[in-house]
Amino acid sequence: AQSVTQLDSHVSVSEGTPVLLRCNYSSSYSPSLFWYVQHPNKGLQLLLKYTSAATLVKGINGFEAEFKKSETSFHLTKPSAHMSDAAEYFCVVSDTVSAGFQKLVFGTGTRLLVSP
Amino acid sequence: GAGVSQTPSNKVTEKGKYVELRCDPISGHTALYWYRQSLGQGPEFLIYFQGTGAADDSGLPNDRFFAVRPEGSVSTLKIQRTERGDSAVYLCASSSGGLETQYFGPGTRLLVL
Numbered sequence: 166a167q168s169v170t171q172l173d174s175h176v177s178v179s180e181g182t183p184v185l186l187r188c189n190y191s192s193s194y195s196p197s198l199f200w201y202v203q204h205p206n207k208g209l210q211l212l213l214k215y216t217s218a219a220t221l222v223k224g225i226n227g228f229e230a231e232f233k234k235s236e237t238s239f240h241l242t243k244p245s246a247h248m249s250d251a252a253e254y255f256c257v258v259s260d261t262v263s264a265g266f267q268k269l270v271f272g273t274g275t276r277l278l279v280s281p
Numbered sequence: 282g283a284g285v286s287q288t289p290s291n292k293v294t295e296k297g298k299y300v301e302l303r304c305d306p307i308s309g310h311t312a313l314y315w316y317r318q319s320l321g322q323g324p325e326f327l328i329y330f331q332g333t334g335a336a337d338d339s340g341l342p343n344d345r346f347f348a349v350r351p352e353g354s355v356s357t358l359k360i361q362r363t364e365r366g367d368s369a370v371y372l373c374a375s376s377s378g379g380l381e382t383q384y385f386g387p388g389t390r391l392l393v394l
Contacts, residue, residue: 201385208285209324209372209385255323266312266336266379271323 167192167258169239171272179280184228184243186275188256191237197259197267198239200230203274204252212254215239226250251279283307285386287373293392294363302358302389306375313356314383315348316340316372324372330356331379363393 172187190196200212213224220232230241239256253274259267286305294300306313311332316324326340330350338348345363350356360367370390374383 206387208387209374211382211384214382257323266329266331267376267383268326268329268337268340269314269316269324269383271325273321273323 167196167260167270169198169256169258169270169272171256171275173275174273175276175278177278177280178246180248181245184241184246184250184277186241186254186256186277188239188241188272189237190239190256190258192258198230198232199257199259199269200224200228200239200241201255201257201271202252203255209255212241246277246279248279248281251277253277285373285375285384287371287386287389289389290387291390291392293394295394296363296365298363298393300360300363300391302360302371302391304356304358304373304375304386306354306356306373307384308354310375310377310384311353312376312379312381312383313350314374314376315356315358316374318370318372318388320369327358329379336379360391363391365393367391368393 168191170189198215201209203209213222215222215232223229228243256272288303313330315327318324329337332353345361348358370388372388374385376383
């Protein structure tokens with residue numbers, strides 16, 4: 166079965182500094198990987214997804230992630246944090262693609278705190 | 282357009298009671314998913330519908346949980362004889378196909394006293 170491990174439960178940054186949220190995956194085949202963001206009292210929103218095209222994936226709001234097969238990693242980065250980026254971020258792998266649907270398997274989440 | 286909506290947004294019930302949680306997917310989306318998010322955890326898959334049928338219900342924790350989607354649109358998650366351990370946020374997502382991006386609703390926060 167596919168799984169993801171988010172290495173940090175909390176990350177604190179100052180506004181304007183870079184963001185790095187770490188994720189490692191385990192997959193028996195070429196995975197589909199995602200990052201979702203969850204703001205308080207709002208639904209999960211897709212930031213970006215990797216589906217074996219380009220290894221560097223650009224998403225919304227200036228976020229990007231790089232798929233590194235040799236390191237089994239899919240870290241999320243942003244050059245400059247904004248106060249509105251404060252939220253919970255989930256690294257996600259898709260299971261059962263062969264069955265014709267995506268059973269999303271979520272990590273435990275990383276809470277991003279942004280200070281002025 | 283309108284996103285996925287879920288009602289109620291909050292539900293408080295007593296142990297042993299029956300509850301129903303409703304999900305209205307994005308119009309035209311054939312695929313519908315239910316997930317459960319316990320405190321401090323990521324969401325966990327419960328069930329997947331393609332049209333009216335439950336194509337995969339492997340995530341339902343036990344037979345107290347049941348979900349329906351009779352007309353291929355709105356879905357209801359039903360929990361019988363609720364237990365305190367059922368307290369969680371129940372999330373619904375829909376997509377235009379099984380392999381397409383899933384769009385999530387805001388969730389229903391269930392508290393079993």
